[in-house]
Amino acid sequence: MQSVLDRHHALLTALLGDRGGDLVVTVVTWPHWPLDFALLPGAGLWRLFVPEDDAGGSPAIVWAGAIRSDDLGALDPLLRQIADGRYGGAVTAPRDLAWLYHPYDGGGDVIAATLGQRAHLMSRFADWLSNHPSGQ
Template identity: 45%
Template sequence: MSSPTPTTGPEWRWRPDNSLHPNAVLWYTLTSEDDTELEPATEIELRASWMPYEPALLNPLLRAVADDRLGFVILAPSDLRWLYHPYDGGADLITSTVQERDAFRQRHSDWLSSHPLGL
């Protein structure tokens, strides 16, 4: 992921590369008080925006995630029926119903791991 940005206050603050998501606004700052798995005195800026579904916009963002240059990305439709959380090495998909999950599984079966445990 991107390197730490020196700041006053926390010892380490992660800020996303705004060139990949230029219209994003600060939504929340996650601190070690919010998440005990974070190192003490850590802050992670979470940003949000709306963008049309266009591969030209999403591909650079997804490539940065796959290359571990960007993290904490969640994609969702405007009605939030599902959440897609890619990370270097995989992705999580959270759906509102089992039927929707199964439909995604069938539609994108070529994305699934061939490992017997699904890893």
């Protein structure tokens, strides 16, 4: 598990560069799978998405919180749960949303600010990429 956390930290550190400040963390839950607030202390309700009457399904609840960029370890409890497949709808980003990071139980996806940043990350972390031709 520590190697998984180390990879998330390395990628987030690379995305942050030398900028500081808070990171916004959002987590999607559902009424039958509520948020454990110990995973994201200080989180509050951000959005509630209620399905149309004929669509069925449960409402999606999006919680938002913040962590300091110099304390990535504060994300570890949530990242552990994600790695174990317990939470899937989490996104981390700087407050200006210059990039987005979506960790999941098999790795993580980055929406980079620029194609140059994307290429740099792909080069820097090439040995972490999937061997599949699509990169997935």
